[in-house]
Amino acid sequence: MGDEFATPDRATFFEVNRTRLRAWCWGDPAAPPVVLVHGAYDHGRTWDGFAPRLAELGFHAVAIDVRGHGDSGRLASGMAWGACTIDLCELARVLAPASDTPIGMIGHSMGGGQILTAAATMPERFAWLVNLDGLGPPREGFVHENIIEVTTRSLDEIDKFRSSPPRPWASRDQLAERRGAINIRLPRSFLEHLVEFGTREVEGGFVWKWDPVFRTGVPDGFSLDLILAQYRHITAPTLVLVSSEEDAWTEVHDEEAERRVAMLADGRLESVPGAGHYVHVEQPDFVLDRITRFLDEIGAHP
Amino acid sequence: MTDLLVLHDIGAPGGGEWAAVFAGWPGRVMAPDLPGHNGTPPPVGGQHETGDAVYVALDLLRAEAPDELVVVGVGHNGAAAQILALGGRAAGLVLVDGLGGPWLGPDDIDSQLREMRRRILTTPAAISGLAPGADDLRATMIVGAADRGFAVRQAEAMPVPVLLIETPSSATPDTDDLVDHFAQATLTHLDARDPGRVASVVRSWWANR
Numbered sequence: 001m002g003d004e005f006a007t008p009d010r011a012t013f014f015e016v017n018r019t020r021l022r023a024w025c026w027g028d029p030a031a032p033p034v035v036l037v038h039g040a041y042d043h044g045r046t047w048d049g050f051a052p053r054l055a056e057l058g059f060h061a062v063a064i065d066v067r068g069h070g071d072s073g074r075l076a077s078g079m080a081w082g083a084c085t086i087d088l089c090e091l092a093r094v095l096a097p098a099s100d101t102p103i104g105m106i107g108h109s110m111g112g113g114q115i116l117t118a119a120a121t122m123p124e125r126f127a128w129l130v131n132l133d134g135l136g137p138p139r140e141g142f143v144h145e146n147i148i149e150v151t152t153r154s155l156d157e158i159d160k161f162r163s164s165p166p167r168p169w170a171s172r173d174q175l176a177e178r179r180g181a182i183n184i185r186l187p188r189s190f191l192e193h194l195v196e197f198g199t200r201e202v203e204g205g206f207v208w209k210w211d212p213v214f215r216t217g218v219p220d221g222f223s224l225d226l227i228l229a230q231y232r233h234i235t236a237p238t239l240v241l242v243s244s245e246e247d248a249w250t251e252v253h254d255e256e257a258e259r260r261v262a263m264l265a266d267g268r269l270e271s272v273p274g275a276g277h278y279v280h281v282e283q284p285d286f287v288l289d290r291i292t293r294f295l296d297e298i299g300a301h302p
Numbered sequence: 303m304t305d306l307l308v309l310h311d312i313g314a315p316g317g318g319e320w321a322a323v324f325a326g327w328p329g330r331v332m333a334p335d336l337p338g339h340n341g342t343p344p345p346v347g348g349q350h351e352t353g354d355a356v357y358v359a360l361d362l363l364r365a366e367a368p369d370e371l372v373v374v375g376v377g378h379n380g381a382a383a384q385i386l387a388l389g390g391r392a393a394g395l396v397l398v399d400g401l402g403g404p405w406l407g408p409d410d411i412d413s414q415l416r417e418m419r420r421r422i423l424t425t426p427a428a429i430s431g432l433a434p435g436a437d438d439l440r441a442t443m444i445v446g447a448a449d450r451g452f453a454v455r456q457a458e459a460m461p462v463p464v465l466l467i468e469t470p471s472s473a474t475p476d477t478d479d480l481v482d483h484f485a486q487a488t489l490t491h492l493d494a495r496d497p498g499r500v501a502s503v504v505r506s507w508w509a510n511r
Binding site: 015018019067073074075076078080083086089090120121146147148151152154155156158159162163217218219220221223225226228229230232 | 382416
């Protein structure tokens with residue numbers, strides 16, 4: 001493991017909402033908690049470089065493996081967005097230092113979207129939010145495709161994964177190379193770290209820990225209008241940091257990002273110079289500086 | 303030979319009553335107790351989703367490999383039955399109060415979703431550990447199809463003959479309008495969701511299609 005990553009102070013599990021969430025913790029457990037929520041196909045240890053710095057600010061940083069990822073509980077039929085957001089609401093209650101004390105959350109990519117849905121569901125449990133390049137798919141991602149083709153492809157994918165286990169990769173190096181070919185801006189050290197804690201050994205090689213069910217699902221009419229509708233119910237001060245460089249899985253930029261953040265009651269938006277989708281990995285100093293300023297502004301700095 | 307797959311409603315007793323009323327159907331009848339119903343374990347992780355019935359159905363269809371299939375979706379699981387038909391898994395589709403509704407705009411759909419999640423979060427039994435067996439409480443905590451635009455897109459794309467059976471239990475306010483969006487649909491009204499009468503209508507429709 002490179003010097004830029006620190007081993008968590010503690011590892012534990014939380015039993016919430018009928019599942020088990022793996023959690024990696026840094027800092028004083030009695031300090032104000034902040035929950036870190038990773039993106040799709042990642043895991044809690046992707047915060048090993050960032051979470052210790054939040055602990056140094058005086059937080060109890062708790063990075064979870066989202067349901068269906070890492071060591072956390074498995075899935076039944078698709079990505080379970082609703083269940084994951086209920087998990088976060090329950091975790092906020094469990095971690096609150098005193099009854100009814102709201103907590104902070106930081107989410108990246110899919111995790112950024114999940115913390116917004118959670119905060120729209122139970123505004124009273126969240127004191128502040130930081131969304132890292134997680135405003136949802138770009139507008140063109142909602143263009144209606146041929147529903148027969150989409151549905152047939154979805155069912156074929158379910159049949160495929162139910163019929164055969166994921167194909168193992170011969171080595172972790174191969175997995176890092178494969179992921180690096182997708183997320184081309186990620187440094188090799190991060191890719192190796194991602195793979196080291198995000199895979200498990202099976203007969204014939206290595207597979208990702210994330211549940212193969214996660215990448216399946218059925219069409220459900222999910223729409224941009226629904227995303228924007230929930231934003232109107234988020235009352236917690238929210239900082240949104242978006243990427244500035246073209247990258248895989250990059251979410252939304254410029255006017256579209258401004259339009260979405262304008263739906264938040266207390267939102268602020270900033271672009272991170274020189275960063276692709278993993279803003280906190282590529283520009284951790286900038287991201288930490290903006291989070292610190294944000295917490296100072298809203299009086300949430302421990 | 304045409305086999306039959308019945309996906310019972312969420313929160314309903316299970317597949318047994320449907321298997322009984324379709325006894326004598328010329329092909330095989332599959333009417334599983336869906337996850338969290340009638341002794342079938344709840345879904346992994348305890349969260350009920352519209353997709354649950356689809357995953358169960360696909361497992362069954364891989365195992366049974368029917369030559370031809372009619373899928374029946376009852377109530378909430380009309381959504382699952384429509385997905386199976388759109389995805390090329392059925393030669394005929396029957397929806398028993400299964401079109402969805404009431405129809406809502408994005409703000410109201412979002413409100414419904416948030417209210418449902420809050421109801422789960424404030425019901426200790428709904429978020430506590432999973433008990434074996436039926437899951438009557440959480441199984442009913444699911445939001446139905448409420449986007450009329452999506453329902454119309456599905457109807458217009460439906461590639462197979464459809465029988466719509468509507469009863470006073472239906473949540474769909476405008477079936478008489480929606481039926482026109484299907485290329486091949488027959489609409490029948492019954493004065494109660496009686497499985498025996500539903501089975502009789504389905505038999506007659508398929509025999510005379």
